[in-house]
Amino acid sequence: MTEAPENEAEEQTQQPVPPQPIQEILVKNALHVGSRIKVKHMDRFIFKLRPDGIYLIDIKHTVERLAITAKFISLFPPEKVVIVSSHVYGRQPVLKFCELTHTIPVVDKFPPGMFTNRNLEAFMEPSLVLVTDPRYDAQAVAEVSIARIPVVAMSSTDNVHGDIDLVIPMNNRGRTSLAYAFWYLARLVLIEKRELSSEEEMPVSPEDFMTTQALSKSE
Numbered sequence: 613m614t615e616a617p618e619n620e621a622e623e624q625t626q627q628p629v630p631p632q633p634i635q636e637i638l639v640k641n642a643l644h645v646g647s648r649i650k651v652k653h654m655d656r657f658i659f660k661l662r663p664d665g666i667y668l669i670d671i672k673h674t675v676e677r678l679a680i681t682a683k684f685i686s687l688f689p690p691e692k693v694v695i696v697s698s699h700v701y702g703r704q705p706v707l708k709f710c711e712l713t714h715t716i717p718v719v720d721k722f723p724p725g726m727f728t729n730r731n732l733e734a735f736m737e738p739s740l741v742l743v744t745d746p747r748y749d750a751q752a753v754a755e756v757s758i759a760r761i762p763v764v765a766m767s768s769t770d771n772v773h774g775d776i777d778l779v780i781p782m783n784n785r786g787r788t789s790l791a792y793a794f795w796y797l798a799r800l801v802l803i804e805k806r807e808l809s810s811e812e813e814m815p816v817s818p819e820d821f822m823t824t825q826a827l828s829k830s831e
Contacts, residue, residue: 634796635671641792641818644669645783646769654769657781667769669781677780678793681764682800684740684778690714692739696752698722701787702744704823705794708816712798718752727755740764745784746771766793791821 638644646667650658659670685693693715697706703719710717716738718726723734727741741756742764743749749765756763757775765776766784773779783789795818802808 635675638674638792638796639671641788642786643674643782643789643793644671645786645789649770651770651772653773654767654771654779654781657779658769669769669783674780674782674793677778678797679800680778681742681780682797682804684762684764685713685715685742685801686804688739691716692737694718694736694738694741695744696722696741696749697744698748699745699785699790701785701790701823702748705790705821706744708821709794709798712816713801722749722752724751725755727752727759727761742766744790746773746776766790787823791823792818795821 660668696718764778
């Protein structure tokens with residue numbers, strides 16, 4: 613049996629480790645973990661009920677919907693895309709995402725009338741709105757419906773979607789899950805806009821999207 617040349621053997625041992633598939637990364641960071649409640653229109657996104665009563669989301673649907681959302685966002689000028697999050701864990705992911713994509717963040721408290729009252733100083737007329745939770749961001753969802761603005765919502769298994777145009781099924785209340793979702797979405801948007809190639813690494817890590825603020829008992 614002929615031994616491989618020394619330099620060939622060394623080459624084989626130094627082959628780069630292939631990147632971890634994005635679905636594995638997102639599952640590892642709990643994007644697929646839903647709640648103990650399931651609403652009817654979320655049925656098609658659920659693949660399993662855990663013994664502890666938690667519904668699990670099929671991560672393939674999450675990845676597909678994040679990719680569709682990135683395409684939508686890339687169609688509009690960044691100043692016409694508004695990202696809303698009233699949840700404490702959504703604040704830093706939204707701010708970092710908007711910093712990278714130059715879209716407009718609305719975090720913490722949503723000012724009533726922002727999309728409907730032209731007399732307000734904070735009034736905006738966005739072309740697309742993304743919310744991190746239809747329940748927490750109900751005021752924003754109600755106003756985009758009145759103003760006939762397309763809205764995308766990150767949604768868990770218990771979220772109702774009466775006025776939502778596109779649902780991203782995912783764990784939308786976790787510190788880590790929201791950070792990884794916005795990190796991956798930012799990457800997809802930058803690729804769509806040709807500001808990043810699909811082979812390039814992101815200039816920031818998911819940890820940069822992660823909030824360090826504690827969740828209060830009321831949230």
